[in-house]
Amino acid sequence: MNLSLKKQSILPGFFPSLGITLLYLSLIVLIPLSTIFLRSAALTFGRFMEIVTAPRVVASFALSFGASLVAAVTNVFIGVLLAWVLVRYKFPGKGLVDALVDLPFALPTAVGGIALTTLYAENGWIGRLLAPLGIIAVFNPLGIVIALIFIGFPFVVRTVQPVLLELDVEIEEAAASLGAGRVQTFVRVVFPSILPAVLTGFVLSFARALGEYGSVVFIAGNMPMKTEIVPLMIMTKLEQFDIPAATAIAFVMLVASFILLLLINFLQWKSGKNLVSG
Helix, strand or coil: CCCCCCCCCCCCCHHHHHHHHHHHHHHHHHHHHHHHHHHHHCCCHHHHHHHHCCHHHHHHHHHHHHHHHHHHHHHHHHHHHHHHHHHHCCCCCHHHHHHHCCHHHHCCHHHHHHHHHHHHCCCCCCHHHHHHHCCCCCCCHHHHHHHHHHHHHHHHHHHHHHHHHHCCHHHHHHHHHCCCCHHHHHHHHHHHHHHHHHHHHHHHHHHHHHCCCHHHHHHHCCCCCCCCCHHHHHHHHHHCCCHHHHHHHHHHHHHHHHHHHHHHHHHHHHHHHHHHHC
16 A cells, blocks of 8 residues: 655745735835836937936936946956955964954945945045055045945855865875976966856856945045946936936846846856866
């Protein structure tokens, strides 16, 4: 006599769990975001292009995407180096340094913006050292990049760090025993293993920087055509009760976010495929 045993689950079951999940996603994510599509669809194509190609809007797009790209590339170098140090070396205060990596996650963005502005102002601790060199950070695109580096580097560290922890040190020792130098070992052995994680961290850092607002508005100065980022442009349009323009600009950012999300998922899928094949 065959008995079919049904595996018990702590959760209420597949269909109730799926229903709750879809309801939550619909109320919190899908329905709010769909309003942007609906508002943008109400605009004619000519009006939409007129809004998103206005010189001030184009300047804000160029600044946001450009500064986010520079910050993300910088975060790759900083994040990989910091992750390597935290994984491969033991030193006093290592636990504190590891905890400080998460500080930009926990710190309110406005607090981070005020702190950076205070430090990099011409009379600040760091700004007074840069001013004689002709480097002005506050109220300049440089300040925006600094703020975006600050809020983005933990994404690279926390993405690369687990991969380095799982990477067997004996592989590096084997490469060294075969005559490979340190640079050659890193380029041919270590880097290919952490590349998917590095790319994922880069995209996460770029996406986070692209939508950052709180820490940037203080250090940027918000000067039109110079230091005005896209989130600030959207807020400006809303304050002017120009809802169609705000939604049109937000639509472009939403599409960019979707593309980045797809890229992240592809990189994660590619990373999992490489691990399985390896």
